[in-house]
Amino acid sequence: MIDLLIAEFKRSWIQLIRYPIEAIGGVIITTTVFYGLFLSARYMVGPGFQFGDRLDAIVVGYVLWTLVIFIMSDIATGLQSEAQTGTLEQVFLSPFGAPRVFLARAVASLMLRLALILSILLIIMGLTGSRLHFPPTLLFPLASMILGAYGLAFIMGSCALLFKQVQQLLGLFQFVLLFLLATPTETWIGAARIASFLLPMIPSANLLRDLMARQADLMLLPIAIALFNGAVYFALGLLVFGWAERRARRLGVLGGY
Amino acid sequence: MADTTFHADSRAADRSNPHSLAALEAHQLQKIYRQGKQTIEAVRQVSLTIQPSEVLAFLGPNGAGKTTTIKMIAGLIQPDQGWVRIAGHDPHQNRRALRLVGAVLEGNRNLYWRLTAQENLEYFGVLRGLSRHVAQRRSLELLEQFDLTHRRRTAVRDLSRGMQQKLALAVALVHHPQLLLLDEPTLGLDVEASQHVKVLVRTIAQAGCAILLTTHQLNVAEELSDRVAIIQQGKIIAEELTRELIRQFSGSSYQIEFEGELGAARARAIVALGASIHPGHISFAGSSDLLYQLLDLLKPLPLVQVKKDQADLTEVFLKLVRGAS
Numbered sequence: 001m002i003d004l005l006i007a008e009f010k011r012s013w014i015q016l017i018r019y020p021i022e023a024i025g026g027v028i029i030t031t032t033v034f035y036g037l038f039l040s041a042r043y044m045v046g047p048g049f050q051f052g053d054r055l056d057a058i059v060v061g062y063v064l065w066t067l068v069i070f071i072m073s074d075i076a077t078g079l080q081s082e083a084q085t086g087t088l089e090q091v092f093l094s095p096f097g098a099p100r101v102f103l104a105r106a107v108a109s110l111m112l113r114l115a116l117i118l119s120i121l122l123i124i125m126g127l128t129g130s131r132l133h134f135p136p137t138l139l140f141p142l143a144s145m146i147l148g149a150y151g152l153a154f155i156m157g158s159c160a161l162l163f164k165q166v167q168q169l170l171g172l173f174q175f176v177l178l179f180l181l182a183t184p185t186e187t188w189i190g191a192a193r194i195a196s197f198l199l200p201m202i203p204s205a206n207l208l209r210d211l212m213a214r215q216a217d218l219m220l221l222p223i224a225i226a227l228f229n230g231a232v233y234f235a236l237g238l239l240v241f242g243w244a245e246r247r248a249r250r251l252g253v254l255g256g257y
Numbered sequence: 258m259a260d261t262t263f264h265a266d267s268r269a270a271d272r273s274n275p276h277s278l279a280a281l282e283a284h285q286l287q288k289i290y291r292q293g294k295q296t297i298e299a300v301r302q303v304s305l306t307i308q309p310s311e312v313l314a315f316l317g318p319n320g321a322g323k324t325t326t327i328k329m330i331a332g333l334i335q336p337d338q339g340w341v342r343i344a345g346h347d348p349h350q351n352r353r354a355l356r357l358v359g360a361v362l363e364g365n366r367n368l369y370w371r372l373t374a375q376e377n378l379e380y381f382g383v384l385r386g387l388s389r390h391v392a393q394r395r396s397l398e399l400l401e402q403f404d405l406t407h408r409r410r411t412a413v414r415d416l417s418r419g420m421q422q423k424l425a426l427a428v429a430l431v432h433h434p435q436l437l438l439l440d441e442p443t444l445g446l447d448v449e450a451s452q453h454v455k456v457l458v459r460t461i462a463q464a465g466c467a468i469l470l471t472t473h474q475l476n477v478a479e480e481l482s483d484r485v486a487i488i489q490q491g492k493i494i495a496e497e498l499t500r501e502l503i504r505q506f507s508g509s510s511y512q513i514e515f516e517g518e519l520g521a522a523r524a525r526a527i528v529a530l531g532a533s534i535h536p537g538h539i540s541f542a543g544s545s546d547l548l549y550q551l552l553d554l555l556k557p558l559p560l561v562q563v564k565k566d567q568a569d570l571t572e573v574f575l576k577l578v579r580g581a582s
Contacts, residue, residue: 007380007384014371018412085370093332095354095355095356096352096386101384249332249335252334
């Protein structure tokens, strides 16, 4: 399994650096879009208004949204394009089994994605003057959010496996993700607040905003809720993916485009 | 090709030995697809057996059920009924059975185009269950054997189609499979590349690997296969040794080409033996005794050739497919 992980890391790395313009272009476009949004917001509220920690919270939400989109596209778009190029069937011919191979791919590409996202974050902070904090405790909500993101990515990957054409669905899903990650649900109260704990990634995104933008202390209960939420969505994603693989084998649509 | 010593499977059993374990046994495979209220019987009671070192050409018109059958054998499609054993292991129950299968499923689309030839081999080696070290060693061996060493650092997208196809074959062999599934391995290749791939396929089989080959190029199937199975509308309509099948469809008449003039008396004698005379050649469908009498009559005219009517696999295929439809 370690050999598979290293092989997948090497494959992802080579595919990224062989055409570096794509990776650099991705970073520039993502940063520019955010900067455009930031300038529009500043224009609307007027030059005298200070964003304060609200800007920092928005930066965290936007960067998390970008990370989750990267994770989604790794699995769902990757599956779709591999179905087109014919390598998907070769992956399903592996004695490791598809879920393990895709899990290894997810872990391998995560390292690269985190490096890219860090560059985007630093550029945005430089452009907007946002000052975020990176306490070591943020690893917990970050891990729980990544777990949840991979859970959703595997569910979208299942759709790609069964229906192949998921580009439009992915496009629409980006807005759902924007809602999940950028809405400050920590300000909600009552039933809406409890309901927000059940939605994917929201408890983790809340915690990350608290830690990075508001320098709040990490409390045990919220982190337990976030980790539980992430683990449940991750397990659900893997279960759905396993089911979709079996169904695709029955329907004869595995790899077919 | 630099070196044709393959190590595809040192455990290659003697295919003349009836007790050796078949590389592939597929028994009564059935697959029905449902599209709305419509049901399509893609594959009906298909059984196939291939011994080590044997090449089976699996032929049929488009939509006959070849690809569905191959994918059921590879564990990519779940059969509704029937079972598959690869060297005794069921790929649908036991993933480890997939270590015994290699496949080139559709032309050259089995490779990562941004990776080089060597990177593809090393990656797929690990994906098939080899350790990184073994995959690296095996990659270098295969690059050498497939005459690709000089292009090992070239990205797949920059290789010629013939080289891509050779690389896809090498990738399918990286883990020493006992069964190789080849879907149209020479499609779209020029004459030289096609010839090269045919030599490789023969060498792989000689090294002990069983090969299931589908192709629409029937001359390729005739050249490479030991046995032929023809499928139509999901059902196997013929399965026979290639030579035997061609023999069955070959005529028993002879064509004798000669030079010079026969003359009236000799022509009458020849017609009396039951032969018919055409300009430059004679058709004869009698016994071999009479054939030699006819050849005596032709003395001393120079003979260009004496040829028995011989069918080819294309004729056999068309007759069988048209007969069954």
